[in-house]
Amino acid sequence: MKIAVSSTGASLNSQIEPRFGRCEQFIIVDPETMRFEVMENPGSIASGGAGITTAQEIARKGAEAVITGHCGPNAHRVLTTAGIDVITGVSGTVQEVVTGYIRGQYTPSVNPNAPEHFGAGAGFKRGKGKGSNL
């Protein structure tokens, strides 16, 4: 199994990055061995549709679950269509959240928990929503 975690750094001790589409890197972990690879996220520099391209890339990597902070409607639609569990509203290190997931501490979210453009930074239509399914 593979789990993709949005991460602020390149190790298992890195803190989770709350943004999904604009996150610079994902740690893709095999929870049985805790071996991982670092996926540079093409969505972090996309001019638009960041969440969509990120979700597509994660699906291509064969991940079965995503753990992140906020996930908007477009990304959520791609991930759920690909049959990927989406865990949102999580914080901690990559190691902690992967362990938490394996222990069944998190419930996959049925709905997105952020509006479009949530993580896009300062801009005219910056999202303001906050939410959690936990």
Added chain:
Amino acid sequence: MLISIASGKGGTGKTLVATSLACAIKDTYSVELIDCDVEEPNAHIFINPEFTVSEVVETPVPKIDESKCNHCAKCSKACVFNAIAILNESVLTFPDLCHGCGVCAFVCERKAITEVPYRTGLIEKGYAPGIKFKQGKLDIGRAMATPVIKKLKEDAGKEQDVTFIDSPPGTSCSMVEAVDASDLCLLVTESTPFGLNDLELALQTINQLGVPGAVIINRARPEDRRVEQYCQQNQVPILMQIPLDYSIARLYSKGITLALGSPQWRENFRHLFEKTKELVR
């Protein structure tokens, strides 16, 4: 002649200036006013036109024939707006992100993609005494204002002596689309640090477009002269200053634009137009 009225900052008085200009000169020239602020058009409140025509605005978006698609993902890779996602066994399209460029259909070797119309908004055309009026309305939930603005501007400036374009605020795509190809852009700002900051951005934008600019300071406060200093340093003409005045705000709140509510201001706006005309020459 095509004169756009824009601003960096919102709420500085673009519509006040655009509607006042149109009303002040309508007896002398044939005038057209186009409200391109399609997210919240409000010039009609001051013009009271009778609308005679409305047209739906549509953009082409991809429709995928799943029986022909082999999920090669060429379309998805070609789309810079990420409006198509290809997964192992399914295809998802996001029409709200699509700019209608058609590259997806172009690169599809299986001819699985056709472009179908997707409604984004509405344009309305009509007349008020002496003024040909048009406005656009972006549909609720739609993000792409430019196709509506493009359609509004299709035949702008062809029939009338003068066409005024009331632009959306900001300096993003919709403002660029509204201001592009105008003979002059009047930038309305206010004497505040925010007004100045956004004026600088707007001036940079119109410079890129090759559109000459002039400034109007609204709610001018003599104690803050930074906008004036900036304009002097950068040799941008200031054509008018409108003071922060209770009576102007009062008129406006009743739906009466300045040139119609005050004979003195009507004269001032006629004068403003003559100065604008000289700059265009």
